[in-house]
Amino acid sequence: MMDFARPPIGVFDSGVGGLTVLQEIRKRLPGEDYLYLGDTARLPYGSKSPATVQRYALNAARHLVDRGVKLLVVACNTASSYALDEVAAACPVPVIGVVEPGVRAALAASVRRIGVIGTEGTVRSEAYQRALRRADPKVTVEAAACPLFVPLAEEGWGDHPVTDLVAEHYLRPLLDRGIEALILGCTHYPLLRPSLERVVGREVRLIDSATSVAASVVADYGGMMDTWYGEEGDVHLQFSDASDRFLGITRRILGRDPEHLEVVDI
Secondary structure: OOOOOOOOEEEEEOOOOOHHHHHHHHHHOOOOOEEEEEOOOOOOOOOOOHHHHHHHHHHHHHHHHHOOOOEEEEOOHHHHHHHHHHHHHHOOOOEEOOHHHHHHHHHHOOOOEEEEEEOHHHHHHOHHHHHHHHHOOOOEEEEEEOOOHHHHHHOOOOOOHHHHHHHHHHHHHHHHOOOOEEEEEOOOHHHHHHHHHHHHOOOOEEEEHHHHHHHHHHHHHHHHOOOOOOOOOOEEEEEOOOOHHHHHHHHHHHOOOOOEEEEOOO
């Protein structure tokens, strides 16, 4: 049973990767309460049609709004790419996605050639590509889908020779085109950072959605937070399916067993 001292910040993802976003927000706003929803019964969103992603995202958003969240973070890149406008229009609370914060962070690096990697759905939507070119028509954008990255992250192989080989295969065309920054357009991808850093080298800056979204939450909505920093707030996790695999990944991301976890039918 959820029992929050104040309206929580809601975070939604198709799976457990969005916990990387939640963790980064908590570093900046540790006293806030959080309600996380992972739609694990319906993942992956990245291979679904836009209409299906919109339906799932709206369903998840309404679930969190009905539970009193004061801010909704759509931590799923595919949902942010296909359904952010629809979710924002349907919700009575502020909604923030992952695309625009990642774009702002990449452009703040003052680079001219930017790579974007993500699920098939995120890359196919061209949400990042359009947002980058809209913000700065002079930038060159190179994008690639990396479908094997999510299972590698979930396997815990973020620092592994196999991941190095897969990353080299996916990223070599982007590196050969001279990218100077690489947007990690999936919340799972920060879990692969050691291998990704080896492959791209020190010349390419990695932009991950977890840190850029957390920074945007503080910058754009910090004024609505009434956090007392004397103690940490509560974190409640809700999954639409809680298999042992999902629980294992959750423990790896959080670094501990979750204190409040329930399976919900959405």
